[in-house]
Amino acid sequence: DILMTQSPSSLSASVGDRVTITCRASQDIANSLAWYQQKPGRAPKILLYAASTLESGVPSRFSGSGSGTDFTLTISSLQPEDFATYYCQQYYSPPPLTFGGGTKVDIK
Amino acid sequence: QLQLQESGPGLVKPSETLSLTCSVSGDSISISRYYWGWVRQSPGKGLEWIGSIFYSGSTYYNPSLKSRVIVSVDKSKNQVSLKLNSVTAADTAVYYCARLLGFVDYWGQGILVAVSS
Numbered sequence: 001d002i003l004m005t006q007s008p009s010s011l012s013a014s015v016g017d018r019v020t021i022t023c024r025a026s027q028d029i030a031n032s033l034a035w036y037q038q039k040p041g042r043a044p045k046i047l048l049y050a051a052s053t054l055e056s057g058v059p060s061r062f063s064g065s066g067s068g069t070d071f072t073l074t075i076s077s078l079q080p081e082d083f084a085t086y087y088c089q090q091y092y093s094p095p096p097l098t099f100g101g102g103t104k105v106d107i108k
Numbered sequence: 109q110l111q112l113q114e115s116g117p118g119l120v121k122p123s124e125t126l127s128l129t130c131s132v133s134g135d136s137i138s139i140s141r142y143y144w145g146w147v148r149q150s151p152g153k154g155l156e157w158i159g160s161i162f163y164s165g166s167t168y169y170n171p172s173l174k175s176r177v178i179v180s181v182d183k184s185k186n187q188v189s190l191k192l193n194s195v196t197a198a199d200t201a202v203y204y205c206a207r208l209l210g211f212v213d214y215w216g217q218g219i220l221v222a223v224s225s
Contacts, residue, residue, distance in 0.1 A: 044215060091211050
């Protein structure tokens with residue numbers, strides 16, 4: 001199985017901050033990586049796929065980069081509605097599809 | 109607009125079979141280019157992919173659950189089903205129905221299933 005490791009597991013930030021979350025795959029997954037946002041009590045929501053393609057309707061302050069084993073999700077200017085937990089997921093080599101452990105972003 | 113709605117019992121006894129149904133509206137499972145499947149999330153934990161199915165019947169399962177899982181489709185009802193047998197407390201989770209192109213682009217709202225006697 002491909003192991004996805006996210007860091008940090010949690011972070012505290014202020015509105016307007018630039019936030020960066022990293023995701024590392026245990027083997028090369030090309031650009032087969034997605035990012036999700038999940039708020040408490042809600043289903044996850046797709047933000048980006050193919051490492052850097054923004055899903056329709058997602059604000060442009062979200063961006064993704066990377067290929068191979070190292071990936072980054074960046075929020076350029078954190079907004080109040082962005083406080084949530086973020087997950088990466090690889091889909092290069094199913095089964096299984098695998099998710100990272102999550103990064104909780106909360107208010108400093 | 110695509111909607112996925114999970115249904116089924118919210119409580120299952122240990123050693124019994126968990127059975128859930130996902131009703132799909134706004135897309136046809138029979139002609140869709142997508143996979144359909146299930147993802148679960150144990151309380152306070154991360155996400156775990158369970159399995160996926162294509163309309164043709166091709167299935168992929170998480171190896172960690174493969175011996176206990178069946179995912180199937182009912183084209184006439186436009187539904188996807190999940191059966192997980194021999195459940196234990198470790199199977200207590202929110203179960204999400206999902207549409208997949210590798211990644212999940214649509215999620216159901218989720219259904220909490222507790223395993224308890």
